[in-house]
Amino acid sequence: MNLRGTLPTLILEAIERHPDHGYSIAQRIKQRSSGVLDFKEGTLYPALHKLEMEGAVESYEEFEAGRTRRYYRITRAGRAELAQGRKEWSQVSRAVTLILNKA
């Protein structure tokens, strides 16, 4: 299923509780949607960089298991953006459900 437009919100949701690295974020989104939401992982990083440019996430490098990894953590602005994303999605999904149930 195409994630266009919703990927930033899903990323923010994936790192809401604790910072994580790109591969883990991708896997978490796929697992939590039971494999329904699938996307090309090459587009995950541009989305992360965009969120970083907007100030919604911060990144830092950490040495782990013999190699350096870049971790992303949500910022205060990112939490506000996530709350807004949840609200918008809830409205859209309710509206679509209404339409489809009437059909």
Added chain:
Amino acid sequence: MNSLEQWLAGATRGLSAESAARIRAEIQQHYDSACEAGDDAIAALGDPRAANRAYRKVLLTESEAMLAPVLTQPKRSLRSVLVIGLLASLWLLSPVRPDPGSWPVLAAILSLTAVYWLYPAKTLERSRAWVFIHGIWTVLVVAISVWYRGWMYALFLGAVCFWVGWVSSYRRFSIFRKLAAGQTFSLLPEEPPLTHAEAMYLHALQNGERYENASIACLFVMLAAGSFVLPATCLPAAIWMAGDFLARRILPIYTEERSRWFRIARWTTMAAAAVLPLLYGAHVLPLLGAVWLASFFLLFDLRRIALRRKLPASKWPQRLYC
């Protein structure tokens, strides 16, 4: 080249060295994790061209990284004043006599240069403001042109103002936004005697065929449109440009001596095209427009002349010969 390298080459094409290094490190980490988990890492990454398009929007590209030092430390440029002066002269000397309506339009166009001198876009906030200023300026120029000169003129001018002004200001804003997010750039590996602007131009000559062709195509469209409005001024220039463009691509001029003869022929034909009709009694005003246009090209050619003087012929890129 293995498949990861191929993917990275596609995804980092045209990005600055720093952006490419960050992507390489990050994707390598991702690839290692995917391999450990037994995933088909390359298939999961998807199309490198799609990733490249997405990266270009959020990370500094090679050309943006080259512009960044110029933008962050702007100098009040004499060249831009000269170019504006030439354009203004071309306008005023056009065969359509400068009626009283020309002056408000000209004043509206030149006002932007004055505003830029007073309020240069050297920070993120200012560059954001300039996106709006350019939009408002374009609307203002079109409105004044419609009032004094009619729709056709206004549309032509509006298209030029939009292209030159708004697109460049948005690009500037995009660069500042990326720099504000902490992205870095390194200066060009310049040849010691070159200025930064010359090094940028040399880099464009070495790599920028796509951009060069795009800008030539835009100039052609502008001249073709101008040929309808001001045929006596723009048509000779359009024909000369077409001949020059074809000659550069068809003739085998890539030796020092041949290129010298080509350049002599080029400038002679340009001067002849401007002067000869005068001898046959043509009206001087339309032709002065062509002379100004030739000066406009010469202004851009000065940088090529400087590069030829400063670099040994063995280091000239192919497009510097003509």
